[in-house]
Structure formats: C-alpha cells, structure tokens
Amino acid sequence: MVRPVLAEVRKRFAVSAAEAGHTDLHRRALIGVAVVAEGGEHVRDVLDSCERYVASRPEFELLSARRRLLGPED
Numbered sequence: 001m002v003r004p005v006l007a008e009v010r011k012r013f014a015v016s017a018a019e020a021g022h023t024d025l026h027r028r029a030l031i032g033v034a035v036v037a038e039g040g041e042h043v044r045d046v047l048d049s050c051e052r053y054v055a056s057r058p059e060f061e062l063l064s065a066r067r068r069l070l071g072p073e074d
Contacts, residue, residue, distance in 0.1 A: 002029045003019075005054060005057060006031065009033065009053060012053065013033075013035075013046055013049055013050050013053075014035075015033050015034060015035045015050060016034040017031060017033045017050070018031070018032050019031060040069055043069060044067075044069075047067060051065050
C-alpha cells in the first residue's frame with residue numbers, strides 16, 4: 001500500500017522518499033521525504049506539497065508531520 005504512494009511522491013515532486021520506520025507495526029508506516037535546494041522557502045513549499053498529497057489519499061490517515069531543515073552550518 002505504501003510503495004505506490006512513495007513512487008508517486010518521488011515522481012511528482014522530484015524528492016527522495018522512503019518508508020523509514022514502523023515496518024513491524026500493522027497498518028502503520030513512517031514515511032521520510034528529503035529534498036535539497038538552495039533556498040529554504042522552496043524546500044518548505046515542496047515538503048508542504050508532499051504532505052498535502054499524502055494527506056489527500058483516502059486510504060491513508062495522516063497522524064502527524066514533522067520537519068527539520070539543515071543549513072550549511074549543520
């Protein structure tokens with residue numbers, strides 16, 4: 001169920017996406033999405049679009065979303 005969504009997120013938004021955790025729990029998945037860009041605003045826009053796309057899928061219930069931005073100093 002998760003693999004087709006990951007493939008579509010990768011294709012549609014040109015990001016890296018993977019099932020990153022909770023693989024041992026029934027009907028639960030942790031999806032990680034990563035994007036690299038020069039500007040932080042573009043990264044936020046892409047991540048917002050990915051989140052909206054996953055949340056719009058009727059077979060999924062988005063429980064939470066977290067975001068971490070890393071800059072050149074990190």
